[in-house]
Structures are given as structure tokens and as C-alpha cells.
Amino acid sequence: MSEYKIHDEYSLAEAADRLGERAMELGIISSFVVRHFPDNRQYYIPNENESEPLTPEEAYMKLKKLVESAEA
Numbered sequence: 001m002s003e004y005k006i007h008d009e010y011s012l013a014e015a016a017d018r019l020g021e022r023a024m025e026l027g028i029i030s031s032f033v034v035r036h037f038p039d040n041r042q043y044y045i046p047n048e049n050e051s052e053p054l055t056p057e058e059a060y061m062k063l064k065k066l067v068e069s070a071e072a
Contacts, residue, residue: 013056019063
């Protein structure tokens with residue numbers, strides 16, 4: 001997904017947000033939650049195997065993989 005330009009932690013989190021929205025549009029996930037804190041974000045992606053929040057990096061990688069496999 002070369003359309004996501006990542007320069008810092010903020011742009012990484014923004015890219016993860018957009019990937020989450022795209023994954024929902026594609027019907028890959030039913031929902032996702034982003035908890036915003038002053039210094040970071042936590043991501044929750046529905047999955048019976050995971051209950052721990054994801055970091056922006058983890059969410060980006062997971063969502064990117066899901067979206068790319070669905071669009072391939």
C-alpha cells in the first residue's frame with residue numbers, strides 16, 4: 001500500500017486508522033476500536049484469540065496484511 005506515507009508515529013497511527021476503515025468497507029472485520037490517549041493510541045480488532053490492545057505498529061501490520069490479501 002504505497003498510498004500510506006509514514007513519517008512518524010502520528011502518521012503511522014493515521015495510516016492504521018485508514019486501514020481499519022478500509023478493512024471494514026471490505027467486510028474483513030466487523031468493527032475496530034481506537035482508544036486515544038495524549039501520547040499514543042490503542043487498537044482493538046475483534047478476534048476471539050486476542051483481547052489485548054494493539055499498538056499502532058501492530059495494528060498497521062495486521063490490518064495491512066488483511067486488506068492486501070482481500071484486495072489481491
